[in-house]
Amino acid sequence: MIAIFGGTFDPVHSGHINMALQCVKTFNLNTLYFMPCALPAHKAAPGISTQHRIGMLNAAIAPYSHFELDLRELNRTGPSYSLLSLQELRKENPTTPILFLIGMDSFNNLDRWFEWQAITQLCHIVVYQRPAQYCNVTGDLENYMQQSKTDEITALEQTLAGKLYFLSGETRDAASSTIRKQLKKSNKKNELLPDAVSHYIEVHQLYQIDA
Template sequence: MERTAIFGGSFNPVHNEHIAIAKMAIEQLKLDRLIVMPTYIAPHKDASSTSAEHRFNMLKLAFEKVEKVEVSDYEIKKGGTSYTYLTVEHFKNTLNGELFFLVGADMLKDFKTWRYPERILSACTLCAFDRGGETTDYQLERQNFINNYGKDFILLKGGGQKQSSTKIRVYNELGLDITLQTPKKVCDYIKENGLYLGDKYSEFIKKSLPQKRLVHTANVVISALAKYKELGLDKRKVRISAMLHDCAKYIDPKTVEGFSVPSDMPAPVVHAFLGAFIAKNYLGITDEDIINAIRYHTSGRAKMSALEKLIFTADMIEDGRVYEGVEQLRKLFYLTDFDECFTTCLKEEMQHLLNKKQPIYFETLNAYEYFVKRKETKDE
């Protein structure tokens, strides 16, 4: 009996981990064929700004030398929204043998919101690829699957380095190197076709920040974007706030007309307030929530909005940060409880300032009082 797996996704764009997963699936599931299938429009994502043809062409380049892989334009040709249940039923009826469907483990918790999950599972077996186990609670998902559908999923092990299409898009937008993330031919294709270019905000950031700070900014954007949906925030606002949060890090406040540094403001806080001023007065941002997310990303304040909290937290846990306890904070951020992660970050920040005997801004004290102390009193 022939064994076929479908590897669907937006592939916007394809990256090295996709290739590693495909190879791993072929080996671990003993496949005769792996069908790589870009969606026309992913039901769970925004209408893609990159055309289906570009995504398809990049997949052809990425998989040209991988045996047993066929890149299919079935969903693209079909047009409209790509629903997995229709695709798996089509292939189950056309092909003989056993069918598997690969999904990123991060999709498991949303599987119940897919159209007709029972029909999907009666046509195929779901195979989740492990992405380092950092973002998914497998035990919980397994229990949910068995309770809801009476059928388990297969977990493929060892997906290689954790990579993401978001990372390639954000890095490319900021002019950072993407050659370690996707094959050279794909990098060349992105360049030649002018894909994933930035807007006026990323252009401003590119001119204002050195390479190291650009990488940090990209990482904050990526971390913040991982949470916008769960927190019910607007993706565009999250992206702009994260992109601009450190825009004034290398600007001397004395050179900015109309901005004066309050005498009680500790030096590390200044760039956040100056950044908010620049976003408002030089970049024409009128949305107060975005401006406040930039202004309070270092100090925090009482009654921070969800967006403010997200940027504050993403700034502290982004992938490039190295300090004791950061791994634990990342786990909280991705896996369990955003609010607990935020308050823990606030405590860390306070402890750090106390240890270093640095002055503490009154807004930070207010934030601590409001989010940590009040919570502790409530919990007692």
């Protein structure tokens, strides 16, 4: 199995690293790919370049042999849909189960994603729950959860896609939006960031202006 962990990573923080480590440990993975996405067109630019986001990710994952970057969404022209990336990954890995790691907040809104039901047929969805977050789904998404949820890791290993697994483990209450606000006041070492990312931010004087 391989795992994909998508996000803007603006900035990548200890909560992201914790999620990825728990996923690797739980599923005994050889590789988990961090897949930074292009910033959504409807959002204001954060003032952080793509290259700086990549730089922070490289700094964060350097100590971990199981972590790699997949930059396909940053290199793609046109919409940065998860569906397109998963379609490409499935073609590249036709016989390998793919895990798509997301947070509970993303899962609660999965039915708003572009062709979300097609996504669930290309991979297994692995949901990680942060503090004070709860599953709150209705309609087709609730039906998918009831039909696909499993607690058996072997069910994911023995099929290519279609399962839903809620990943439990250590939780850290870190959010990129909160960290950005803190960094605007001081770009010195932040306890919610890996040391290497704090150093990168300080060296490059990031997050010191309004997004």
